[in-house]
Amino acid sequence: MPATNSESKSSLGVAHVAPGEFRLRIAYQKIGRLRFLSHLEVLRAMERAARRADLPYSVTKGFSPHMKLAFGPALPVGTAGEREYVDIWLTTYEPAEGLAGRLREASVSDLAPVAAGFVAAGEPSLTAACTIAEYEVIVGGDGARGTALAESLKTLVDSREFAVEHKGKKKVFDLARSLPKEHRVESCGRGATVDLIVRMGPEGSLRPDVFVREAILRASIDASIDTVTRTGTLIEDSEGAWRRPL
Amino acid sequence: MSSSEWERVERLLNRVERPARYIDHEWGASREPGFNYRAVLLYPDTYELGMANQAISILYERLNAADEVLAERCFLPWIDMAAAMREEDIPLFGLETGLAVRDADLFGITLPYELTYTNILEALDLAGIPLRARDRGEGDPVVLGGGPCAYNPEPIAEFFDAILIGEGEEAILEIANVHRRARDGGADRVGILRELARLDGVYVPRFYQPVRDAEGALTGVVADTGITPVVNKRVLADLDTFRAPTCPVVPFMDVVHDRASVEILRGCTRGCRFCQAGMVYRPVRERSADSIVRDAIASLKCTGYDEVSLTSLSTTDHSQLEDVLRRLTRRLEGKGISVSVPSLRVDAFSIDMARLVGGGRKSGLTFAPEAGTQRLRDVINKNVTEEELLGTVRHAFDAGWRRVKLYFMLGLPTETDADVLGISDLVRKVSDEARSCVEPSQRGSIRIAVSVSVFVPKAHTPFQWDPQLPRDEIGRRQDLLRSSMPRKGIELSWHEADVSFLEAVMARGGREIADAIEAAWRTGAVFDAWTERFDIGTWLGAFASVGVDPASVAVGEKSSNEILPWDHISCGVSRAYLARERERASEASTTSDCSFDGCTGCDACDELGVEIVLGGGTRGAR
Ligand code: SF4
Numbered sequence: 001m002p003a004t005n006s007e008s009k010s011s012l013g014v015a016h017v018a019p020g021e022f023r024l025r026i027a028y029q030k031i032g033r034l035r036f037l038s039h040l041e042v043l044r045a046m047e048r049a050a051r052r053a054d055l056p057y058s059v060t061k062g063f064s065p066h067m068k069l070a071f072g073p074a075l076p077v078g079t080a081g082e083r084e085y086v087d088i089w090l091t092t093y094e095p096a097e098g099l100a101g102r103l104r105e106a107s108v109s110d111l112a113p114v115a116a117g118f119v120a121a122g123e124p125s126l127t128a129a130c131t132i133a134e135y136e137v138i139v140g141g142d143g144a145r146g147t148a149l150a151e152s153l154k155t156l157v158d159s160r161e162f163a164v165e166h167k168g169k170k171k172v173f174d175l176a177r178s179l180p181k182e183h184r185v186e187s188c189g190r191g192a193t194v195d196l197i198v199r200m201g202p203e204g205s206l207r208p209d210v211f212v213r214e215a216i217l218r219a220s221i222d223a224s225i226d227t228v229t230r231t232g233t234l235i236e237d238s239e240g241a242w243r244r245p246l
Numbered sequence: 247m248s249s250s251e252w253e254r255v256e257r258l259l260n261r262v263e264r265p266a267r268y269i270d271h272e273w274g275a276s277r278e279p280g281f282n283y284r285a286v287l288l289y290p291d292t293y294e295l296g297m298a299n300q301a302i303s304i305l306y307e308r309l310n311a312a313d314e315v316l317a318e319r320c321f322l323p324w325i326d327m328a329a330a331m332r333e334e335d336i337p338l339f340g341l342e343t344g345l346a347v348r349d350a351d352l353f354g355i356t357l358p359y360e361l362t363y364t365n366i367l368e369a370l371d372l373a374g375i376p377l378r379a380r381d382r383g384e385g386d387p388v389v390l391g392g393g394p395c396a397y398n399p400e401p402i403a404e405f406f407d408a409i410l411i412g413e414g415e416e417a418i419l420e421i422a423n424v425h426r427r428a429r430d431g432g433a434d435r436v437g438i439l440r441e442l443a444r445l446d447g448v449y450v451p452r453f454y455q456p457v458r459d460a461e462g463a464l465t466g467v468v469a470d471t472g473i474t475p476v477v478n479k480r481v482l483a484d485l486d487t488f489r490a491p492t493c494p495v496v497p498f499m500d501v502v503h504d505r506a507s508v509e510i511l512r513g514c515t516r517g518c519r520f521c522q523a524g525m526v527y528r529p530v531r532e533r534s535a536d537s538i539v540r541d542a543i544a545s546l547k548c549t550g551y552d553e554v555s556l557t558s559l560s561t562t563d564h565s566q567l568e569d570v571l572r573r574l575t576r577r578l579e580g581k582g583i584s585v586s587v588p589s590l591r592v593d594a595f596s597i598d599m600a601r602l603v604g605g606g607r608k609s610g611l612t613f614a615p616e617a618g619t620q621r622l623r624d625v626i627n628k629n630v631t632e633e634e635l636l637g638t639v640r641h642a643f644d645a646g647w648r649r650v651k652l653y654f655m656l657g658l659p660t661e662t663d664a665d666v667l668g669i670s671d672l673v674r675k676v677s678d679e680a681r682s683c684v685e686p687s688q689r690g691s692i693r694i695a696v697s698v699s700v701f702v703p704k705a706h707t708p709f710q711w712d713p714q715l716p717r718d719e720i721g722r723r724q725d726l727l728r729s730s731m732p733r734k735g736i737e738l739s740w741h742e743a744d745v746s747f748l749e750a751v752m753a754r755g756g757r758e759i760a761d762a763i764e765a766a767w768r769t770g771a772v773f774d775a776w777t778e779r780f781d782i783g784t785w786l787g788a789f790a791s792v793g794v795d796p797a798s799v800a801v802g803e804k805s806s807n808e809i810l811p812w813d814h815i816s817c818g819v820s821r822a823y824l825a826r827e828r829e830r831a832s833e834a835s836t837t838s839d840c841s842f843d844g845c846t847g848c849d850a851c852d853e854l855g856v857e858i859v860l861g862g863g864t865r866g867a868r
Pocket of ligand 1 (some may be wrong): 515528529530707809840844845846847848849851852858
């Protein structure tokens with residue numbers, strides 16, 4: 001996939017960043033079988049790719065100097081991502097397109113950049129800024145073909161609250177807040193596709209697979225989740241408008 | 247593996263732990279199209295242990311670089327995955343293309359450690375390959391072993407079609423080529439194995455028959471007609487003939503030794519009398535400084551690692567180490583990339599080298615005095631004095647280190663209670679020395695880790711004839727050590743005596759052990775090297791069920807002229823030299839290191855037609 005970055009040195013770039021440091025934002029995919037990587041594994045792989053690509057990365061000071069980079073919200077093991085984000089701080093400026101190209105060549109295709117561009121040094125961190133996530137959940141099995149799944153999901157959403165238990169702790173999600181946009185269910189070759197938009201936050205985020213699995217369970221249908229993909233991550237501004245981080 | 251086959255595997259990944267063990271697609275993984283010879287290389291334990299194995303990485307690179315050969319990696323699936331695969335009828339497969347192991351031409355299995363033997367059976371069974379070589383048919387792959395445990399291959403000999411003794415860089419391609427030629431020429435299985443048995447270093451167990459007298463004592467292992475009676479190990483004359491693998495597979499998972507590495511020398515001739523590696527990898531051959539620097543830089547560039555380790559049995563012995571480290575640290579400056587040096591010698595030079603590469607990092611230093619008294623250190627030929635150890639500790643704590651780790655061994659030949667108490671005494675002196683170098687306010691941060699293992703007599707060492715102590719006596723000495731050990735700032739840890747007992751049985755046993763290994767595996771033993779999985783009860787039951795007394799194997803003393811199960815395997819070091827060294831041990835008389843002080847007559851160089859190679863020409867004074 002070609003880099004879709006459009007920033008150039010004159011339109012954004014150098015004027016917006018601290019002197020001597022350039023903040024390159026990379027959108028990357030984690031797809032196919034590499035969706036089984038953990039966040040830590042992705043982090044390590046990305047650092048290694050950056051070194052292989054010989055990016056002019058900044059190194060932190062201190063006892064054990066390491067590459068300066070910061071990731072967006074973590075993806076769980078087993079969940080794919082089509083457009084995930086990481087910021088890497090560089091010591092010298094080079095056009096984003098070329099950097100992304102080099103990084104792509106130093107990456108395996110299922111975990112590789114899809115776009116890159118410079119962002120201002122003062123931009124909030126990706127973890128703080130990215131609060132909206134778009135998911136696609138593919139449900140396989142004959143039971144997913146009828147209307148039962150859609151009805152079960154609707155009932156679940158209408159119940160307004162959703163409780164989960166994790167490691168003995170109970171957590172209740174306010175669905176009006178956690179699901180800021182109406183979900184969609186469509187039939188597909190393997191069964192059904194569920195599109196969900198979820199609000200993330202420091203207090204924890206609703207996991208789409210857990211939510212859809214509950215709907216399957218309540219509908220008592222012969223179906224199971226095949227894949228979960230985060231198709232996008234968005235920043236919500238103070239007016240409530242959504243935009244892509246890049 | 248077709249995409250539908252992969253989908254079957256993929257479905258299992260949601261329900262097993264650490265799915266990254268099974269997904270392949272790492273940077274550097276090979277998937278060259280067009281091949282007519284397929285090999286699968288197994289490390290008989292999990293991915294995260296196996297990915298650290300340099301032998302696998304070397305053989306993988308050598309095979310994949312050859313014409314029309316494809317080599318895939320394979321690791322033993324963890325228990326949850328193995329169960330899921332059996333349930334779904336998915337056979338063991340190579341990671342790169344998903345080739346079913348039973349469809350490969352060659353199934354290479356590395357032999358890193360005695361406690362992985364049941365894992366080998368588990369792998370064969372998962373692959374659908376008969377466990378015993380004699381039960382395999384024309385369609386089955388040739389099952390080839392090799393690695394450290396090959397120097398006494400007898401306990402596992404019946405599970406292998408062939409075992410390579412010694413170094414594999416050259417031999418692996420000879421094996422692949424001879425096999426391919428014989429196969430294409432229409433040879434049957436026995437014919438192929440006969441061809442392989444002609445290669446130097448290749449042991450084909452089915453052509454060797456153990457002979458026993460009326461009492462059941464071994465009187466010899468006799469080779470069939472036309473087969474070499476003694477298999478000599480393979481050895482590279484010069485490490486620089488081959489580059490260290492510079493583009494190995496880079497794992498996603500956190501694996502042990504997760505860093506680039508360059509093997510900077512092979513062999514160690516300090517001559518510790520309990521140490522198998524010190525005998526079987528002779529002579530010392532150093533890689534030259536130029537090629538070490540070149541390969542380290544190339545490997546970092548190709549892998550993207552942030553650390554390169556200069557590995558060997560005794561890295562600080564390399565005659566050009568200082569030069570290498572200065573060149574590397576200069577070239578890597580400001581990149582957040584570090585160099586590491588494992589295995590330090592007990593001297594100030596080693597501390598200086600650690601300081602050179604460590605920069606501000608002072609993680610911990612490891613030393614192995616092995617015994618607590620000078621007498622016993624002389625018996626085992628550990629040429630380290632108390633003054634040297636304390637001086638080194640002083641140097642390290644003056645330089646800012648606050649942690650050292652000390653290795654000792656319990657139950658060495660001739661050990662008395664005084665030697666056991668000597669360990670506690672030495673630890674106390676080390677601790678006092680460390681405290682005297684450190685400001686009173688900082689003394690709380692001093693840590694001395696003491697790790698105590700149990701002596702295991704190993705084949706091809708001067709102590710191969712000596713018994714391991716009975717388990718209750720080991721227990722008594724452990725208690726003695728525990729009660730006399732100082733407490734403040736000391737962290738004491740043990741190697742399980744039951745584990746060492748089993749290691750000794752495997753290290754010294756003959757073919758009679760095979761039935762017990764199989765019985766243990768059939769009653770659930772697998773991943774025995776994992777503390778939480780190891781169960782001595784299963785093993786004792788297995789030995790009883792096949793009528794073998796394991797204690798007589800581990801604890802029995804052998805006379806110097808007794809026939810040993812591994813006498814038909816040679817690492818070059820002569821039996822006479824080992825016997826002489828054993829004699830010197832009993833007199834507490836030491837032997838010098840030939841890489842510093844000249845040949846001491848072990849015969850390895852003559853026997854194997856090689857000689858010591860030192861990058862800098864000579865090794866300086868220690
Ligand atoms: S033959 Fe001599 S020089 Fe060669 S390894 Fe043995 S002792 Fe050393």
